[in-house]
Amino acid sequence: xxRAIRTVRFDGRxxxxxFAALSASGSSAAAVLDAVHDGDTVNVRPxxxxxxxLLGIDTPEISFLLPDAGNRFTSLSDPxxxxxxxxxxxxxxxxxxxxxxxxVASLQHRLSSGASAANQLKWAxxxxxxLERCIVDDARVMQTPAERFRLFMAFAHEVMDGYGRFLCFLxxxxxxxxKPEPRPPTYNERLLAAGLALPYFIWPNVxxxxxxxxxxxxxxxxxxxxxxxxTSSEVSGPTAxxxxxxxxxxxxxxxxxxxxxxxRRARAAHRGCFDAMDPLLLEPFELRFLARQxxxxxWVIDLTARDGRLRRxxxxxxxxxxxx
Numbered sequence: 110x111x112r113a114i115r116t117v118r119f120d121g122r123x124x125x126x127x128f129a130a131l132s133a134s135g136s137s138a139a140a141v142l143d144a145v146h147d148g149d150t151v152n153v154r155p156x157x158x159x160x161x162x163l164l165g166i167d168t169p170e171i172s173f174l175l176p177d178a179g180n181r182f183t184s185l186s187d188p189x190x191x192x193x194x195x196x197x198x199x200x201x202x203x204x205x206x207x208x209x210x211x212x213v214a215s216l217q218h219r220l221s222s223g224a225s226a227a228n229q230l231k232w233a234x235x236x237x238x239x240l241e242r243c244i245v246d247d248a249r250v251m252q253t254p255a256e257r258f259r260l261f262m263a264f265a266h267e268v269m270d271g272y273g274r275f276l277c278f279l280x281x282x283x284x285x286x287x288k289p290e291p292r293p294p295t296y297n298e299r300l301l302a303a304g305l306a307l308p309y310f311i312w313p314n315v316x317x318x319x320x321x322x323x324x325x326x327x328x329x330x331x332x333x334x335x336x337x338x339x340t341s342s343e344v345s346g347p348t349a350x351x352x353x354x355x356x357x358x359x360x361x362x363x364x365x366x367x368x369x370x371x372x373r374r375a376r377a378a379h380r381g382c383f384d385a386m387d388p389l390l391l392e393p394f395e396l397r398f399l400a401r402q403x404x405x406x407x408w409v410i411d412l413t414a415r416d417g418r419l420r421r422x423x424x425x426x427x428x429x430x431x432x433x
Contacts, residue, residue, distance in 0.1 A: 111157045111158070112157050112158055112159070112160060112273060113127055113128055113129065113155030113156050113157035113158060113159050113273075114126070114127040114128075114155065114157075114159060114160075114269070114273030114274075115127075115272070115273050116271065116272050116273060123271075125271055125272070125273050126273075127155070127273065128155070128156040128157060129153035129154060129155050129156055130153060130154055130156055131144040131151070131152070131153060131154075132144050132152035132153055132154050133154050159273070159274070159275060160272065160273065160274035160275070161260075161262065161274060161275045161277060161279055162270055162272075162274040162275065162276050162277075163277070163278070163279055163296060163297045163300070163306075164265060164276050164277055164278055164297060164309075164314050165278070165297050165301075165308065165309060165310055165314065165368060166297050166300055166301055166306035166307065166308065166309055167306060167307050167308070167309035167392070167393045167394060168232075168233060168236040168237075168300065168305065168306045168307075168393060169229045169230070169232045169233035169236065169382070169389060169393050169396070170185060170229060170233055170393055170396060170397070171184065171185060171230065171233045171234070171237065172184045172185060173185070173396065173397060173400055174400055174401070175187065175189060175190060175193060175400065176193065176400060176401075176402060177189055177192070177193050184230075185226040185227075185229050185230035185233065186226070186227075186230055187226075190226035191225055191226050191227070193400070194220055194224070194225065194226060194396075194399065195220065197220070197399045197400075197402075198213055198216060198217055198220070198399075202402065203402065204398075204399070204402045204403065204404065207404045207423075208404055208423055209423055209424070211426070212423060212426050215426055216391075216395065216399070219390045219391060220391075222390065223387075223390055224390035224391045225390075228387070228389065228390055228391070229389070229391060229393075229396055231387070232305070232381075232382045232389045235305055235381065235382070236300060236305040236306060239299075239300065239303055239305050240296060240300065243296055243299055244258070244281075244296075247281035247293075248281075250281070250289060250290060251281060251282075251283065251289070252289070258281075259281070259282035260279055260280070260281065260282055261279070261280050261281065261282040261283070262275060262277040262278070262279055263277055263278040263280075263295075264276065264277045265277070265278075265313070265314040266313045266314055267314065276314070278295045278297050279295060279296045279297065280292070280293070280294075280295040280296060281293070297368075298367070298368060298371060301368055301371035301372055301375070302371040302374070302375060303375065303380065303381050304372075304375030304376070304378075304380035304381020304382055304383050304384075305381040305382060307372070307382070307389075307392055307393065307431045308368060308369065308372050308431055308432050309394075310365070310368075311407065368432075369412070369432040369433070370432075372430075372431060372432035373430070373432050376430065376431075376432070392431070404422065404423050405422040405423060405425060406422050407422055408420065408421065408422055409421075409422065409424060409425045409428065411428045411433055412432075412433045413428075413433050
């Protein structure tokens, strides 16, 4: 079934569009008088599936936009991915000259040491199978056939991304905390604990499973003044008037610390993609920015530091551990 909300190209640009019918009344559509709530509100139901993007985590890509294939989503099993990755930082590629030499050296070392499309696809499949098993097991615990299995979604600040996917924390729908058995952690946390997802804490959704009253409340005052190492004219990012430029993210959140601990323990135990013999060598977002041939865009803060200093997007590699 096609997506009810999806991105299409219109007049040369990408636009997010959606398709819906009037809300259901029993097995049929509601009467117009029932569906229209007032002059600016109509109750509708999506025509098609709606995707969900699990917040706070990032897993390897099974397919992505391959530049040398007309920017079509192409499986990582396609041999053209290996060719592209091996040449992605060649001297004639513009991206090479937009990244710090030390980051180029780090990426090139990993690309020449096994950071292949096959390596990315292996861990993508492992994450996919793990999530499938979680859902199947949860349906069994809830004694619910797949067609009636219900999921619980908890949203943070942004409810939907530009691809028409819900952004949320996802779990089985279990109203009673301890019936039929204690409610398990969310799928987001389970993937982190298994070492099959990397953390992807993006402001203002950096405090998992908590919604602050406002964007400013999502970033409490720092222990030390924030310092910017570059000006906004050097690279796009926070300015003096934006919340991220005046306050760093909250480090004392119990939920955020728990998520970080999941990753730290998985890494220490060489679990999942931290496997000592065959680890994931390119982080998923690294593969994406290499494929887009654009440098990373998200500013970074070191959760182990207390200086509140924002680091440029291309300085992410200076922070050794992903949970930080």
